[in-house]
Amino acid sequence: MLSYLLYIDPGSGSYLVQAIIAAVLGIAFYFKTIWLRIKLFFGGRKKDNQPGNHKENEQV
Amino acid sequence: MAGKKTISRVTIKKMSRYKKHPASYRDPSGFVFEQDGIYYRQVNKMYAANYELLIKSGLYDLLVKANKMLSHTEVEENLTGQEDWYKTLLPEQLRFISYPYEWCFSQWKDAALLTLELLQTALDHGMILKDATPFNIQFADGGPLLIDSLSFEKYDETKPWVAYHQFIECFIAPLLLARYQSADLLRMFQLYPDGIPLRLVAGMLPFKSFLNIQVWLHIRLPNMLPAGAGAAQKKAPAFSRKKMKHLISNLFSFVQSLSLSPVKTQWNNYYDETILSDAYLSAKKKIVEAWLRELPASTVLDLGTNTGLFAEVAALTGKYTIAVDADTACIDKLYTRCRKEKINDLTALCSDIVNPAPAIGWQNGERTAFLERARPDIVLALALVHHLVIGRNISLQQLVSFFYAHTTNFLIIEFIPLSDEKAHQLTLHRDFQDRAYNEDVFENSFSDCFAIEEKAVVPFSDRILYRMKKTGIPL
Numbered sequence: 001m002l003s004y005l006l007y008i009d010p011g012s013g014s015y016l017v018q019a020i021i022a023a024v025l026g027i028a029f030y031f032k033t034i035w036l037r038i039k040l041f042f043g044g045r046k047k048d049n050q051p052g053n054h055k056e057n058e059q060v
Numbered sequence: 061m062a063g064k065k066t067i068s069r070v071t072i073k074k075m076s077r078y079k080k081h082p083a084s085y086r087d088p089s090g091f092v093f094e095q096d097g098i099y100y101r102q103v104n105k106m107y108a109a110n111y112e113l114l115i116k117s118g119l120y121d122l123l124v125k126a127n128k129m130l131s132h133t134e135v136e137e138n139l140t141g142q143e144d145w146y147k148t149l150l151p152e153q154l155r156f157i158s159y160p161y162e163w164c165f166s167q168w169k170d171a172a173l174l175t176l177e178l179l180q181t182a183l184d185h186g187m188i189l190k191d192a193t194p195f196n197i198q199f200a201d202g203g204p205l206l207i208d209s210l211s212f213e214k215y216d217e218t219k220p221w222v223a224y225h226q227f228i229e230c231f232i233a234p235l236l237l238a239r240y241q242s243a244d245l246l247r248m249f250q251l252y253p254d255g256i257p258l259r260l261v262a263g264m265l266p267f268k269s270f271l272n273i274q275v276w277l278h279i280r281l282p283n284m285l286p287a288g289a290g291a292a293q294k295k296a297p298a299f300s301r302k303k304m305k306h307l308i309s310n311l312f313s314f315v316q317s318l319s320l321s322p323v324k325t326q327w328n329n330y331y332d333e334t335i336l337s338d339a340y341l342s343a344k345k346k347i348v349e350a351w352l353r354e355l356p357a358s359t360v361l362d363l364g365t366n367t368g369l370f371a372e373v374a375a376l377t378g379k380y381t382i383a384v385d386a387d388t389a390c391i392d393k394l395y396t397r398c399r400k401e402k403i404n405d406l407t408a409l410c411s412d413i414v415n416p417a418p419a420i421g422w423q424n425g426e427r428t429a430f431l432e433r434a435r436p437d438i439v440l441a442l443a444l445v446h447h448l449v450i451g452r453n454i455s456l457q458q459l460v461s462f463f464y465a466h467t468t469n470f471l472i473i474e475f476i477p478l479s480d481e482k483a484h485q486l487t488l489h490r491d492f493q494d495r496a497y498n499e500d501v502f503e504n505s506f507s508d509c510f511a512i513e514e515k516a517v518v519p520f521s522d523r524i525l526y527r528m529k530k531t532g533i534p535l
Contacts, residue, residue: 009225010222010223010224010225011224011225011226011229011282013282013285014220014224014225014282015219015220015299016285017224017225017281017282017285018220018221018224018299018303018307019220019299019303020281021277021278021281021307021310022220022299022303022304022306022307024277025303025306025307025310026302026303026306029306
């Protein structure tokens with residue numbers, strides 16, 4: 001079964017590379033989420049106004 | 061007794077009739093074979109569970125409906141007679157096979173994005189892509205398509221992507237070389253059909269690529285790991301679905317961010333910038349279109365297509381057209397236009413007609429030469445002859461035998477006399493004036509092997525179009 005799973009060479013250390021990349025991306029994602037929350041806190045209300053503006057445009 | 065004998069004879073006959081595809085030996089899950097001119101795929105017993113999962117999970121149906129995977133029908137017969145047999149699949153037959161080293165940048169990018177999309181969709185169905193080579197992708201009906209139905213296996217959430225390294229070496233590496241150096245380097249895949257080694261890629265990327273974090277993560281990081289890191293593979297911490305999701309979306313945005321900086325090549329603005337007038341082009345289009353419509357043929361090969369003005373005319377007459385040019389920027393333009401305007405009967409490929417892709421792989425049998433794959437009923441050679449004869453020193457005799465060998469029936473060819481400005485430009489730095497190159501010599505050279513059916517001087521120029529039919533014996 002093992003030889004079947006590995007019929008292509010996964011590449012020396014490629015699992016380790018993926019683990020490191022996933023960790024880096026996980027951290028980046030964590031900070032990105034926090035940043036988005038901050039942005040939403042300060043700028044969230046602006047978005048609420050947009051659909052209203054859109055409707056006015058449509059009526060015109 | 062007689063009945064038994066008959067059965068065994070039939071079995072022997074069947075067993076000896078199939079021919080395994082020379083490139084289909086890597087994956088023990090099954091293989092492709094040809095029988096009576098039809099391509100089949102055998103699924104081996106060891107892949108049975110994964111095959112059933114592919115069908116039952118709905119993954120196969122979804123991908124086929126979305127035109128992202130080649131469809132097949134199951135044939136309830138063991139055509140190879142092998143004990144290992146589980147199922148025989150009859151895939152939808154492809155009209156033409158192209159190889160990645162013949163693709164332009166946009167084709168590579170689309171193939172890479174499709175591979176990631178397949179991976180993502182597979183994960184949603186409890187499966188994962190177990191290999192990621194561009195040889196599993198073909199361009200048919202306008203877009204990229206997965207042709208290897210045995211590429212999926214059951215997803216184990218604790219494991220990283222087994223084909224990650226292959227994806228980086230086979231897709232990201234060529235795309236990065238094209239992005240940072242030259243799109244002509246995509247042809248390097250011909251030298252490294254199993255993937256361009258990362259050490260080589262890292263050395264070829266310029267200093268400015270150091271600013272790209274993705275290049276660090278996917279190209280430089282693996283090179284920085286100590287040689288023994290492979291042994292630590294088993295000890296690597298367990299992976300998770302969430303980590304896989306992050307990895308895929310990162311690769312998606314990486315591939316999507318790659319684009320070529322607009323370069324001006326000798327050819328990609330040819331029609332816009334040259335003295336060739338619109339009147340000349342539209343007159344030529346009319347003649348070529350009328351001739352093409354009259355011919356009882358189904359496939360066209362347009363040599364030196366430039367941005368495919370005439371290949372498009374051929375495709376719109378309902379004939380399947382393969383359009384080639386050595387200039388990758390031209391092919392990129394043509395491919396992008398065909399996708400946008402849904403011209404599905406046209407395959408655009410990068411191929412230099414004086415140096416087309418050779419046969420490569422184990423015993424030179426895995427990937428066939430370009431000219432062996434393209435067997436057109438009509439060859440289009442428009443505004444090409446002067447480049448080959450004057451620019452590349454190919455004699456008219458050589459041209460005649462080339463066209464004779466590579467069209468099954470017809471040839472539409474344009475003769476460009478020395479009085480033409482383009483031809484004249486080519487002779488400026490060459491000692492060409494003494495050579496026999498005129499209308500009479502041209503016609504005489506072809507008359508041994510071809511019959512001239514139609515002849516027309518293209519209005520607003522000195523150029524002459526010929527429609528010829530193959531006759532006689534080759535030189």
